[in-house]
Amino acid sequence: PTEAVDLLDDIVATLALDLKVQVVMIAGNHDSGKRLAFGSRFFDRSRLHVCSAVVPGTVRLADEWGPVDFMLLPYADTETVRLELNAENPTDADATIRRRRDAWMPPGAGGNRTVALAHAFLAGGQPSESERPLSVGGTGAVATGNFEGFQYAAMGHLHRPQLIDGGRLAYSGSLMKYSFDEAGQDKGFYFVDMDGAGTLRQEFLPLRPRRDVRVVTGRFQDLMAGAAGGSPDDYLSFVLLDEAPVIQAIQRLRTLYPKTMEISYRYQQEALALAPAQRPDRSSRSALELFESFAEWSTQKPLTPSQREIMTKLLTDAVGDGGGE
């Protein structure tokens, strides 16, 4: 969306131009790499370093201890890698990353510290529901060994913040929660400080969004009494503990919690988890019996004799019609 493009434009301009901070970034699998790299020669002159190429980009920055070299390894699909590097059909994601890393040209002598920025699914990493698979077929996972020799690797792709190999490889994760599967994750980013020996000090700085994404479990009546906690403006998924469906539950919940996204029932989840043979058998009950129990549940009253008479007649007529449409 154009609002996201505007926001990114604003953030990188504020960082690189106003605050004069060096910014190094790579394209992910949701970005149009070529578009993101448009103007990168202009950006380079003003502390913004963007890479979306198959052959990893190189940036040399410096601190009080000397130069630090960055390898920029953005997302690239296997077919593009095959074409650009003349690789004979890289067999999997790991071979593809290895091929690209080997094509990297470090910026020359003098640097003892190197940092990788890479978009990849590291073997051993914990995925979430909302990540788009990086490859069709196969796991798409790459070995951590590909980042041997780097003092630090700032990884992108997995949405869950996580440290690998004692923190030498780290995913900050997504800045926002992109599915209810991520409701329990703390979102934010790693702030990393490296000294002259390449020793890291790492701190996770949480980000608190305006609207949280939460899964809330409870009985309908309690939730309607305000038991959901947090902000009523959060994005909510309700798991209802009631033993039967509640009439118009989602519409009624939305009067209190306008951003209710979905509801489900614990008893249904449990029923679905049962093997078919364990599920209650309703096939032995007549149509009239099933209707009576539904009507009683809906109205909280049993059918009157005249109501039962009408229903009996209707059902007989329907069967008399052959049950067709």
Next chain:
Amino acid sequence: PTEAVDLLDDIVATLALDLKVQVVMIAGNHDSGKRLAFGSRFFDRSRLHVCSAVVPGTVRLADEWGPVDFMLLPYADTETVRLELNAENPTDADATIRRRRDAWMPPGAGGNRTVALAHAFLAGGQPSESERPLSVGGTGAVATGNFEGFQYAAMGHLHRPQLIDGGRLAYSGSLMKYSFDEAGQDKGFYFVDMDGAGTLRQEFLPLRPRRDVRVVTGRFQDLMAGAAGGSPDDYLSFVLLDEAPVIQAIQRLRTLYPKTMEISYRYQQEALALAPAQRPDRSSRSALELFESFAEWSTQKPLTPSQREIMTKLLTDAVGDGGGE
């Protein structure tokens, strides 16, 4: 296509960074304005001025005679203008442009010369077939009066290069031919020199593409003997002067002219131009007569008696079957 993005990136970087030329550009209706403007704060610092906003952008450049102010008026759809300028439903393209021009803030005093860059269909301009309409309904045309007071207006949208109001308003036109309708146009751009009094010297510099787009008229046999002229690698539309269809004409022409895009027959164009009552009436001829004339045209020989006998039998059988499938 990403190749076009790469090419534009390369051209603006060469102009602004390598040749240190000031570049001023606006988004057209085929561009994603927001994407084109991404990073514009970075570009501005390096002589590249891009605008894709509803409120016209401003750039002040200077030459030996003092400042020259540019108004950058890119394409914007009516709905976006309505939302951003709180305009009460601009009724047409002209009102929309006027509203935007009035919102322009010139960069301050001191400038006696102003130049407009605008994407619009000027009333009186000559359109081509391949331009995408700028508005749904209406002509989309805007009055030249909107650019009153500007020493020069460099216009975009119409593909045909053309001067309006004695050259004070000018379309360079598209750099390439985008339909056979444009085959007869010379493509290129206006090189404009302005002196301290705002007097213009204008020169049209033609661009010669690697492959031309041409409409070639001739008889099939002559064309197959090489009569198409130009480069055989041009994009060609053939108008055949033959009085009857030529078997597999386009496939055979492509053996000589591989980028043959289409063929048509002059006699068919003329027949289509006739009123229905003037067209030859074939309904009075029998199926056998029609087949005989087709066979004679295809083989350059009349049917033999035995061929006619077979065909007569086939046609009788077909009619005997009721003519159905």
